[in-house]
Amino acid sequence: MSLLKLTAAMESLSAKLAFRQQHGSAVAAAASPAEALVDHAEPRYDIDENIGFIGAGQMGEAMIRGFLESGVSHPSRLSASVRSSARATALSRLGVTRVFQDAVKSGGAAALAASARVIFLGVKPQGLPEVLAALAPHVGPQHLVVSIAAGVRLATLEAGLGAGVRVARVMPNTPMLVGQGASAYALGSAAGERDAALVHALLSGVGMALHVDERCMDAVTGVSGSGPAYAYMMIEAMADGGVQAGLPRATALALAAKTVAGAAAMVLGEGADGALDLTHPGVLKDRVGSPGGTTIAAIAELENSGVRGAFMRAVRAAAERSAAMG
Ligand SMILES: NC(=O)C1=CN([C@@H]2O[C@H](COP(=O)(O)OP(=O)(O)OC[C@H]3O[C@@H](n4cnc5c(N)ncnc54)[C@H](OP(=O)(O)O)[C@@H]3O)[C@@H](O)[C@H]2O)C=CC1
Numbered sequence: 001m002s003l004l005k006l007t008a009a010m011e012s013l014s015a016k017l018a019f020r021q022q023h024g025s026a027v028a029a030a031a032s033p034a035e036a037l038v039d040h041a042e043p044r045y046d047i048d049e050n051i052g053f054i055g056a057g058q059m060g061e062a063m064i065r066g067f068l069e070s071g072v073s074h075p076s077r078l079s080a081s082v083r084s085s086a087r088a089t090a091l092s093r094l095g096v097t098r099v100f101q102d103a104v105k106s107g108g109a110a111a112l113a114a115s116a117r118v119i120f121l122g123v124k125p126q127g128l129p130e131v132l133a134a135l136a137p138h139v140g141p142q143h144l145v146v147s148i149a150a151g152v153r154l155a156t157l158e159a160g161l162g163a164g165v166r167v168a169r170v171m172p173n174t175p176m177l178v179g180q181g182a183s184a185y186a187l188g189s190a191a192g193e194r195d196a197a198l199v200h201a202l203l204s205g206v207g208m209a210l211h212v213d214e215r216c217m218d219a220v221t222g223v224s225g226s227g228p229a230y231a232y233m234m235i236e237a238m239a240d241g242g243v244q245a246g247l248p249r250a251t252a253l254a255l256a257a258k259t260v261a262g263a264a265a266m267v268l269g270e271g272a273d274g275a276l277d278l279t280h281p282g283v284l285k286d287r288v289g290s291p292g293g294t295t296i297a298a299i300a301e302l303e304n305s306g307v308r309g310a311f312m313r314a315v316r317a318a319a320e321r322s323a324a325m326g
C-alpha cells in the first residue's frame, strides 16, 4: 500500500472513530458506512417473503441493515413495529416505509402481523411476555414467529402465542450488520422443514447459521451472542498496548482489529464447496511463535494472567445468565 493510500485509510479510520465517539455505540458506528452502502435503486433480494420486526433496537436494526446490505431482503418486503420516533426515522432512512407504532399499546402487533409472514421479536426478554400477549390474537398458520430474545425458551413462546403456532428461537450477533454474523437457531414443535430452510436462508445470508438443539442455546449466547463484546475488549486492549509501546492510536487499532479478523479467518478456513474447514487454533498459534522469540514472551504473560480461564468463566457466566433469564 502506498503512503498516500495508507494516509487515506488512516483518515477514514479517524473519521469512523470520531463517529463512534460522537454516537457512543459500536453498532451505531458500524451502521454509518453500512447505511451508505445500502442500494435502494434496484430491487434485488434473495428471500421472497414479507418480514416484520417487533422491536428494532441494536440487534433488530443490525439484522434489518444486514438483510438489506447483503441483498437477503428489500425495503419493500420489510416492516417493523417500533416505540420511538427515532427508530422509525432510522428505518425510513433505510427505505423501510411500513413502520407501525408500539406493538403493545398502539396496535402495532396487529398491523405487523397483517403485513408480514415472518415476524422477528427483537424486544428485550423482559418485554417479551406482553408482546406475545399482544401478538397472539393476530398470528395464524401463515406466520412463522422468530424470537431473538436471550434465554426465552421455545416452550414460553409457544405458550404465549398458542398451541400450533410455528416458532423459532435464534441467537444472532451484531456483526450480522456487516454480513459476518454467527447465529444459531432451534425450532419449535410446530415448525417444519420449510421453516428451518427459511430461517437458515435468512441467517446464512448475513453470516454463518447453525442449527442446534434448544438445550445448547444458552451456551451459544455465551459464546457468540455476547461474544462480539469480548472481541471488542480484546481489540481495544491490544490497541492500548500498541499505544503504550509508541504507536499512534489509529494505527494500533487498525492493526489490532485486522489481526483478530485475519486470525479468525484462518481458523474458519473454507472448503471447496464453501463449507467450513476448521483448523485448531493451537496449531496456528504454534506457527506464530519462534523459540525464545517475541510471541512466546507475550504468551507467557497471558498465561500468567489466567486469560484462558477468564474467557472460559466469562462464557459460562453469560450462559448461566441466559439460563436464569429464561
Ligand atoms: N444486542 C445484541 O448484541 C443482541 C441482542 N439479542 C437480543 O435481542 C433483543 C433486543 O436486544 P437489543 O437490540 O440489544 O435491545 P434494544 O433495547 O436496543 O432494542 C429493543 C427494541 O425494542 C423496542 N421495543 C420495546 N418494546 C416495544 C414494543 N412494545 N413495541 C415496539 N417496539 C418495542 C425498543 O424501543 P425503544 O428504542 O423505543 O425503547 C427497542 O428499540 C433482546 O431480547 C436480546 O436478548 C440477541 C443477540 C445479540
Ligand SMILES: O=C(O)[C@@H]1CCC=N1
Pocket (backbone or CB within 6 Å): 150, 221, 225, 226
Ligand atoms: O447482553 C444481552 O443480554 C444480549 C444477549 C446476547 C447479547 N446481548
